[in-house]
Amino acid sequence: MKKILAFAGSNSSTSINQQLLNNVVGRIQAHEIKQIKLTDYPLPIYSQDREKNEDFPVNATIIRNLIADNDALVIAVNEHNGGPSAFFKNIIDWLSRLDRNFLDGKKILLISTSPGKRGAKSSLEYTQNIFGRFGGEVIESFSLPSFKDNFEDGKVTNEVLDMGIEDVLTTFAHQIES
Template sequence: MKKILAFAGSNSSTSINQQLLNNITERLAGHEVQHLKLTDYPLPIYSVDKEKVEGFPMHLKILLDKISVSDALVIAVNEHNGAPSAFFKNTIDWLSRLDRNFLSEKEILLISTSPGARGAKSSLDYTQNIFGRFGGKVLESFSFPSFNDNFQDGKVINEVLDMGIEDVVTTFAHQIEA
């Protein structure tokens, strides 16, 4: 059994990425999944000056510790204007300053969704690219398109997308067990 930490990069209380994340983590039977809300770890906007004067925020150290003790991560990235939200990017900026390899040896399932047909694919691609710089290994990724048309009451209602997610989750689970 692996310890999996799951969180969404959104600070919205009604995040569709959080809803998709919940659906996906329910499929990870046989693993210990801990859900985390990044909004419980508030961080100021990153600034070198702020870092020099105030050091690293305590919430940041707690967040890094939770990442460090996990075996794998499931992360849902949101998209604002074709990129990860400033909220999520700020969290990554702080984490990488505290420990450049904050994702060292972490196996990652990366997902994204949006109301649009691309399913936050630009944000997913950006995040997948930068996670390698911090030591992370994205084993699987999935972009879920047109959330409002394909997801309802906590369930994927598009059969083809549901099969795709099931395949990605099953493959990820087998890879982290190896």
């Protein structure tokens, strides 16, 4: 049994990525899952001056330790104007300054959704590309397009997309067990 940490990169109380994450995490069997909300660990906007004069915020250390204590991650990546939200990017900035390899040895499943047809793919691709720099290995990724058309009452309503999530989860589960 592996330990999996799950969170969404959104700070919205009505986050559609959080809803998708809840659905995906609910499908994972035979592993210990800890789901957190990053909004429970507020961080100031990163700046080198703040790092130099005030050191690292305690919440950055807490998030890094939560990541370190788990074998794998499931992360729902939101998108603002074609990139990750400032909220999520700020967390990555703090973590990468605290510990350049904060994702060392972590196997990662990235998911995303948006109201649009691309399903936050730009943010997903950006995140997938940078996580390797911090020691993480993105095993799988999945983008759910047109959230309002394909998700209702906590479930993926499009059968083909639902099967796609199952395929991604199967591969992810196999990879974290090996």
